[in-house]
Amino acid sequence: MQVASASNGRVALVTGAARGIGQGIAAWLIAEGWRVVLADVDRQRGATVAEVLGDNAMFVYMDVANEEQVAAGVADVLGQFGRLDALVCNAAVADPHNITLESLDLAYWNRVLAINLTGPMLLAKHCAPYLRAHGGSIVNLASTRASQSEADTEAYAASKGGLVALTHALAISLGPQIRVNAVSPGWIDARDTAQRRTEPLSDSDHAQHPAGRVGTAEDVAAMVAWLLSRNAGFVTGQEFVVDGGMSKKMIYSE
Template sequence: MHQADPGLNGRVALVTGAARGIGLGIAAWLICEGWQVVLSDVDRKRGSKVAKALGDNAWFILMDVADEGQVRAGVSEVLGQFGRLDALVCNAAIANPHNGPLETLSLAKWNRTLAVNLTGPMLLAKHCAPYLRAHGGSIVNLTSTRAEQSEPDTEAYAASKGGLVALTHALAVSLGPEIRVNAVSPGWVDARDPSQRRAEPLSDADHAQHPVGRVGTVEDVAALVAWLLSHQAGFVTGQAWVVDGGMTRKMIYT
């Protein structure tokens, strides 16, 4: 098979859950920095559409990160197409944090949330590690401030994201020094499509409760992810970086 040329900087990144939201924002940012980006998602139609819109340095593959066979095949597809892999961004997740009352939480829903949000990043790290190691690559896992604080009825999501923080530092120790592994924990990020943001804008109160005076954007997250993947972050590994406008440092009394 003829291998396509990597991006302008010669580096290839795989971003999961990249058909929309934060994952799409990360993919777009990396492309602007000269990366060749492989977008993966379970939504083939939308994933193919956004990859086409992003241009020649974007390429889409179908992948359910909870299915080891699909992960193995997807990574092989990336290597077959580009001949290398320099970065892995594990963003794919079941994003709705609310599972309903604990007494009615089904084991199937619990297991599926952990399978996608926690087992998926483990499987990706497992199958990408040999190729990342060859190029001194890096992994960034997208966790959540919900790993540290909770609303009621969010047990499955909170457990999956807390586990991912722990998995991050475990991988950093196991895969170093060749591979760095970090996590980014977003707070409230308005990751809706632009049309929905225009139709239903957030309120002044939504923005004002943040110490920085606004809700986050996908670009806020993407900028940090891009830095963590860069050589400038070469002394940074095993860390969970919070991007939340200061909300987790704010004491709230009612």
């Protein structure tokens, strides 16, 4: 567990931060001394999480698919802190499963792409001037499903594949002042502590991973924090897979 440190003066905006991986990233960055703005559509949960995380956390309501809300949220960040050093685009429609392609509802498809892909573009658009002023960095949360799929996951897979492509496009457009990278998690158990305790994963769930276990939100947060740090100053336009080696494992039906 990270130990909280004094503020380093740097400010990060993390979307989808009311729970799961986003909450884990926010907590990790605060422990490293960042001031973090948690953005989410869940007002009650977001405000509660920000309160628990302490004085270096602030909550703003934001639907990332709504450009007016994105612009207003970024303005709130600048009004409160006067600067922005990092953007972490984590907000997403996270359930990859859908019904068959023939029954895929166009409104659902459009909503998934609006949140998972258009949202990060809008955030980059509105944050870029402020990130540029401080040599900032963007990290997009993609998925291993950008390069491998299960059946009936077209909307989610397309959105995450597009996000990986958007990442390297932004890196070229915004460099050298702003670095842009993507993190693609595999199976991450980002459930609340109580649920993990009452409904633990099985030994076989963990054993199928070459790393020997299912991932945690902290595994992803550590990678994000490194990419935002000055230690990653020569890294941009890249995708980093955090999946315990699963995407490199050859699997056949027996």
